[in-house]
Amino acid sequence: MAFQPWQGGQPAQNPYQVPAMRASHADRERAVDVLKAGFAEGRLGQPEYEQRISRAYQAQTHAELQMLVADLPQGPVPQAQFTPRPAVPAVPATFLPMQMPVAPATNGSATGALVCGLIGPFTWGLTSIPAVILGHKARAEIRRTGERGDGQAVAGLVLGWLGIGAWALFFLVMVLLAVGRS
Known part of the structure; x- marks a missing residue:
């Protein structure tokens, strides 16, 4: 049976029709x-x-x-x-209700971790610790909320740990030099 628009009467019943959905x-x-x-x-x-x-x-x-x-x-x-x-x-x-596709937001802590990690060499490594802290915080939030930015958080973590490692190496060399002179 072909679809018939309003004719002023009842529609003809079709035994092969898909069950009708109730209207709200x-x-x-x-x-x-x-x-x-x-x-x-x-x-x-x-x-x-x-x-x-x-x-x-x-x-x-x-x-x-x-x-x-x-x-x-x-x-x-x-x-x-x-x-x-x-x-x-x-x-x-x-x-149907209108549904607009909404992309998940990027986690702010992840962005902060990446920025702190990137500027670490220019701040003599002072932002390396915040980069690590923000990176771990961001990864936990991303797992919980499904936000974007995991890559940024990981990059901030890596750069932060590299900055901390560079400072640790610097202090180790300074201690060894001081011990060698005495």
């Missing part, structure tokens, strides 16, 4: 908004508009709502039917 109050309100827009644009007459509005509030499934708004702009796409070819989603995009 928000789904009904979205359908009513589409009907209001269609009426305001002059696409629907007053009697047809009132009849469709009352049927929208009585609708139990997405398919019923779909039939009411399918011939109007911003209406949903036809509901998927049981066919061997690929079908459209059973829930029209009009009735």
Whole structure:
């Protein structure tokens, strides 16, 4: 059976149709908004508009709502039917909540660790210890929250430990020189 938009009556039942998804109050309100827009644009007459509005509030499934708004702009796409070819989603995009893809934020401690590690040679290694502390803190936070920046945290850790190692080597050489002179 092909999809039939609003005809003023009930849709013909198809035994091969995918089970209908129940409509929520928000789904009904979205359908009513589409009907209001269609009426305001002059696409629907007053009697047809009132009849469709009352049927929208009585609708139990997405398919019923779909039939009411399918011939109007911003209406949903036809509901998927049981066919061997690929079908459209059973829930029209009009009735789904808007979801914007959001990339996880970069951890601030990871950025701080990297910056402290990078400027360590210019500060005579004074920022090496903060780089190590921030790097460990950032890695723990990233594991817990799923934020980005693990690479920055690791780079800050490596640079911080290299700076600490350079200071340790410097002090060791100074101690050995002092012991050698005595």
